[in-house]
Amino acid sequence: MRGAESLEAALAPRLAEQRARVRYRQRHTTRGVGPRVHRDGRDWLNVCSNDYLGLAGDPRLADALAEGARRFGVGGGASHLVCGHSEAHEMLERRLAAWTGCERALLFSSGYQANLGVISALLGRGDIALHDRLNHASLLDGTRLAGARLERFAHGDAAACEARLAALESERRRLVISDGVFSMDGDCADLNALATHCERHDAWLMIDDAHGLGVLGERGAGTCDAQGLAPGRVPILVGTLGKALGTHGAFVAGSETLIEALIQFARPYVYTTSLSPALAWATLTSLDVVRDEPERRDHLQALVARFRQHGAGLAEVGLSPMPSMTPIQPLLITQHGEGANEATALALAQALEARAIWCSAIRPPTVPVGSARLRITLSAAHELADVDRLCEALYDAARQVIGQGGAAMPQRAPA
Numbered sequence: 094m095r096g097a098e099s100l101e102a103a104l105a106p107r108l109a110e111q112r113a114r115v116r117y118r119q120r121h122t123t124r125g126v127g128p129r130v131h132r133d134g135r136d137w138l139n140v141c142s143n144d145y146l147g148l149a150g151d152p153r154l155a156d157a158l159a160e161g162a163r164r165f166g167v168g169g170g171a172s173h174l175v176c177g178h179s180e181a182h183e184m185l186e187r188r189l190a191a192w193t194g195c196e197r198a199l200l201f202s203s204g205y206q207a208n209l210g211v212i213s214a215l216l217g218r219g220d221i222a223l224h225d226r227l228n229h230a231s232l233l234d235g236t237r238l239a240g241a242r243l244e245r246f247a248h249g250d251a252a253a254c255e256a257r258l259a260a261l262e263s264e265r266r267r268l269v270i271s272d273g274v275f276s277m278d279g280d281c282a283d284l285n286a287l288a289t290h291c292e293r294h295d296a297w298l299m300i301d302d303a304h305g306l307g308v309l310g311e312r313g314a315g316t317c318d319a320q321g322l323a324p325g326r327v328p329i330l331v332g333t334l335g336k337a338l339g340t341h342g343a344f345v346a347g348s349e350t351l352i353e354a355l356i357q358f359a360r361p362y363v364y365t366t367s368l369s370p371a372l373a374w375a376t377l378t379s380l381d382v383v384r385d386e387p388e389r390r391d392h393l394q395a396l397v398a399r400f401r402q403h404g405a406g407l408a409e410v411g412l413s414p415m416p417s418m419t420p421i422q423p424l425l426i427t428q429h430g431e432g433a434n435e436a437t438a439l440a441l442a443q444a445l446e447a448r449a450i451w452c453s454a455i456r457p458p459t460v461p462v463g464s465a466r467l468r469i470t471l472s473a474a475h476e477l478a479d480v481d482r483l484c485e486a487l488y489d490a491a492r493q494v495i496g497q498g499g500a501a502m503p504q505r506a507p508a
C-alpha cells in the first residue's frame with residue numbers, strides 16, 4: 094500500500110475545520126417531548142421542535158401505539174413487497190389518500206426516503222429537476238441520486254420558475270419541486286401559480302408539504318387546503334408523519350399510476366423494511382385528532398399572532414423576524430460576515446439556555462451562508478404565557494449578546 098491515509102487522519106482535520114467555522118454540531122439527550130422537556134438535570138421550555146400540534150407526547154397516541162404493536166406487530170418484519178405490508182399500513186394509506194383528496198397514497202419510512210424515492214423513480218440522467226432555491230436537503234439529494242440536472246429558481250418566485258420552464262421548453266421531462274412551507278423560513282410557496290405554470294408548460298409538479306400538513310387549512314390538510322387548490326393540481330404530494338402528526342414516517346399522494354410506478358421503481362421504498370405497523374396504527378389516531386380538534390390549529394394561530402406582535406421590536410435589537418405566518422418563526426441575525434453570524438446565533442442560543450429556553454441555532458449549510466438564525470417553532474402545546482416568556486428572554490438575550498440595547502418589549506396586550 095502506497096501512502097494510504099488512515100481513517101483517523103482523514104477525519105480529524107475535517108472535524109477541526111468544522112469547529113473553526115463554528116459549524117460543529119452536538120446533540121442533547123432529552124427526556125420527554127413537547128414544550129417542556131427534561132435535559133441536563135433540569136426542565137426547559139422547548140421552542141425548536143416540529144411537534145406543531147403537540148401530539149408526539151399525547152397519551153392517546155401512546156395507547157394507540159401499544160395497541161397497534163399488539164395487533165399488528167412492533168416491526169414490519171420485511172419490506173412492503175415481501176411480506177411487510179400490514180392491514181394497519183393499508184388503512185393508513187387509504188385515510189391519507191382521502192385526507193389529501195388523491196386517488197392513492199404510499200407510505201415511506203421517512204420523508205428523507207420518500208424524497209429520494211420519488212425523484213429517483215421519476216427522473217433519470219438528462220432530465221430536469223427545477224428547484225426553489227431554498228428546498229429541503231432531501232430534495233437535492235433525491236435529484237443527485239436520480240442523476241438528473243439540477244436547475245434552480247429564486248426562492249418563492251413563481252414567475253422566475255415559469256421563465257426557467259419556458260427556457261427549458263425543449264426538454265422532455267421537467268419536474269418542478271418546491272417545499273409547501275419552507276422549513277427554515279416558514280413562508281409558503283404559491284401553489285396556485287406553480288401549478289398553473291406547470292400545467293401551461295407540461296411540466297410535472299412535486300410539493301413537499303412536511304411543515305404544512307396538519308397545521309394549515311381548515312381541515313389541516315396542508316398548504317393545498319389553505320390555498321384552496323383542487324385535488325390533482327399537485328400531482329405529486331409528499332407529506333411526513335413525524336412533524337404535526339407526532340409519529341414517524343412519510344407518504345406520497347397522487348394518482349393510481351404514480352403510486353403503482355413508485356411501488357415498482359422507487360428503490361428507497363423497495364429495499365427497506367416497512368414502517369412500523371404500530372406507528373401506522375398510531376398515526377390513524379393522529380388523523381382523528383387533526384379532524385376532531387381544530388381548536389389546536391386555532392390556538393397555534395393565536396400563539397403565532399402573539400409572537401409576531403410581541404416580537405415585532407426584535408429587529409431593533411438585531412434579530413429580524415421573517416415574514417412568516419406559520420408556526421415556524423425564524424429570527425435572522427442581522428450582523429454581517431461569515432462566522433460572525435454563526436457565532437452570534439450560538440451565543441444567543443446559549444443566552445436563552447441560561448434562561449432555561451431551548452432554541453437551537455441554525456447555521457450553514459442548513460441555511461445559506463450569512464443567514465444564521467434562531468428558528469423558533471411554536472406548538473399547540475405551548476401557552477400564551479410561554480410566548481411572553483420567550484419574547485422577554487429574546488429581548489434580554491439580544492441586548493446582552495448583540496448589545497444594541499434600547500428597544501423595549503412592546504406593551505403587553507390583554508390575554
Ligand SMILES: *Cc1c(COP(=O)(O)O)cnc(C)c1O
Pocket residue numbers: 202203204205206208229231272276301303304333334335342343
Ligand atoms: C423534515 C423534512 C423532511 C424529512 O422528513 P423525515 O420524515 O424527518 O425524514 C423532508 N422534507 C422537508 C421539507 C422536511 O422539513
